[in-house]
Amino acid sequence: MRKRERSEDTRHKIELGGLVIKASLGDEDRAYILGVLLTGNRRKGDAQLREQMIKLGHEALRQ
Template structure:
């Protein structure tokens, strides 16, 4: 397989996984699948990560995400 095809497949898989996280977090249902709302929410997160609270936000969100993944693996 050509390098560009491998890179394209890797990128596609990455994008699908990120979309899966949006669904897993319940954002699609909570926003009635409104793409503008989802994009606005993600822009708000990005703004926070550009600010002074970056380190605190990353630490908090990482802990929360790890706990959610662990709870899912434990069955609930």
């Protein structure tokens, strides 16, 4: 079971890394990427902004 959990965790991290690449942030400083993510997380309570970000994300995933 532990091996399966580690494999799932690894896959999840790879998928998240793929999203960073998809967002054209792969060449950015790691601190900048983390700052962007932390800012987004702090603002996720803003329902309107959240909906805009979800829409933008869906559009980018379709490309």
